[in-house]
Amino acid sequence: MKLDSGRIKGSNDGTVRTYSGIRYAQPPVGELRWKEPERVAPWRGVADATKPGRPCLQEEGGKVTGGEDCLFLDVTTPAKPSRKRLPVMVWLHGGGFLDGSGSMYNARRMAGQGDVVVVTPNYRLGAFGYLALPGLPGSGTFGLADQLEALKWVQRNAAAFGGDPGNVTLIGQSAGGISTCALLTSPAARGLIDKAVMQSGTCTLNWPAGTYIPVPDMPPFTPFPSLKTSRDIGLAAAKQLGCAAGKELACLRAKPVAELMKVNGGFGNNLAHGTPLLPLDPAQALRTGAFLRVPVISGAAKSEGNGFVAGAAQAGIPVTTENYPTLMKNAFGEQAGKVLREYPLTRFSSPGQAWATVSSDRAWACPTLEAGEAMAARTTVYAYEFADANAPNLFGTPSDFPPGAQHASDLPYLFDLDGERWDGLTPEQWRLAEHMIGYWTSFAHAGKPQAAGAPAWRAFTPSGQTVLSLKPASQGGIGPVDLSDEHRCAFWSGLDG
Template identity: 70%
Template sequence: MRSSLLAGLCLLLVSGAAHAAVPETTTVVELDSGRIRGQTEAAVTTFSGIRYARAPVGPLRWKEPVRPEPWTGVADATKPGEQCTQAEAGKRVGAEDCLFVNVTVPAKRTGKRLPVMVWLHGGGFTTGSGADYDARRLAAKGGVMVVTVNYRLGAFGYLGLPGLSGSGTFGLADQLEALRWTKRNAAAFGGDAGNVTVFGESAGGMSTCALLTSPAMRGLADRAIIQSGSCMLEWVSGTYLPIPGMPSFTPYVPLKANHATGLEAAKKLGCPAGRELECLRAKPADALMPVNESFSSSLAYGTPLLPREPAEALR
């Protein structure tokens, strides 16, 4: 029964409802950073491409996310923002300026605050985006406010180096910032900031598990749903990929191992010892793609955000 419920939730999220051709109308709401304009069509109102943090570029590359600057006027929120940098068919797609959320709510309000569901996408910590998932059916039939989240991926989200604050957890920090944004702004969409469920699948499920054990998560969510990403997940040798001799591993790694992966990646990209961070920050995004996959399933523990290995902490 439990498996059927989780499968149903995922189906509701991924499957868009069939919509008759009806006129769209615009809807404006005021956030803590400024006003945005979304669109109402049939049973739902959607707000897409809402910035929840500043662009993590230049000196903000490999930094904790920073709240966006307030804006004047009404920002357009009728189309998704860029997906986070990733590889597709061997080529870079997306952009580093990618820290956006999308919000979907029922068009008709009953006066009661809506339960809030915050979705973390899967993709092995190297691919995917919040906009890949159509939340209209879940919002309309479930009577909930759905938030889908972009977070930094691959080397941009999980690089670690000795002395680099936040090593191995920048993507997790983005997810936490998106949850803080949701708590601050849920009421603007009719949502209940005191009734937040975080849920995700695969890498999103593993992230949800990690969030359950993070001290920084306290007060940000009330419930969690983990789909295909248990805290106890461990790939036995040869089961993750059919590669002979591939050792067993989990999606969580000690900080020391994360640092070693970062140093090896910097060396591969020609960065001199002792100047790895300076060198890597100076490189364009395309130049980092050869090492991007090195940070698949490489969320670091022994860090301020994840003091203990999640499976151990959960036990």
């Protein structure tokens, strides 16, 4: 296989061809730390592309993993060459902008069943991807710049894998979905994206205090701070590490990774706007129509908040009868009484379930619906909700807190995570997975999601807000859902208004 930068050798298992650990940009180390990515330099000989590249720096179980030299991607294609150019799907992983990697998501089912080329890049995370400082070009958007560099790499190299550089679908989940939406608002993305899929992440997401994680000191936030706010975060981190005022950049560039990781957690959800790559707040850009008019699939899981609330309980921060009113007051101030009446504890099986529902409705579902409405006014949108109540319990939610269709529980339906199929899926869940892959990949082919044996998926319009609920046959099967009614969006709209 010959790329624009050199030759590579991958593997073929008879179903798909896989090329792993392909370097798509120069290592962002030394003087390239906190600089926009540079085009990969050519190499001699044949590079091994049978093993994943190193993930970007992150913490896992309290230990630092990955490294700074991490700008690699994997490519998965059908094993049998096609006579025609195939659509390319570029997957941006989630992880709160703090963890994850492209190689975690084995795309063999998506590529093989859907007859598409799937590209899964890494991008810089945490402080290494989103640091901002006064006078530092690229502040707050280095991770986004990496994603753009991966898209440029696709333009140059898609044809080598049998892909069509003129038919690229950008797809992401959580932080990857947020990044996908942000890129639709970036002038730098013009000509690089032909369609987009956003899963549990869009431009309008925002979390009132405590609705992301139910802790008293969790402030309200959006994933898109202003450049000034991002610079303030960067200056505070530099001060914490002992850097003198006015010499922060040189000081931080000289710091070893172990020192920088001490402040890394402060850079989650810190993608700055008011920058060359994101001139506008992406939420404002979506509402005013300043985004790429490409076809879109957009949606979320039905019970997004469940996993976050259950995880906090496991960490010793449960929602209780006693602190439920306090959480309401912190999140909604003078309007807390109205929300308490709309979400009384008597209506739920536990205080944790009540707060998780508040989070799912206010912080996830209704902002996602708002984004769909804004985009549908100007382009073609297909809206969905992943609603399998028995979806895989990826994070080990306790049995006394039903996980439901929580955040990220849709991922095993599309990918083999860390290379493994999820053993717990039932035959009807595997059927749902086939339908979802069918919808996603047919959309990549021709801009209209359809799957053999599955219901038709009508476009979402401002006047006909069709949202497709994705669930197994035993739970009613795939069909329309009134998302606004299900998540009390009229109540939240009136409250916020």
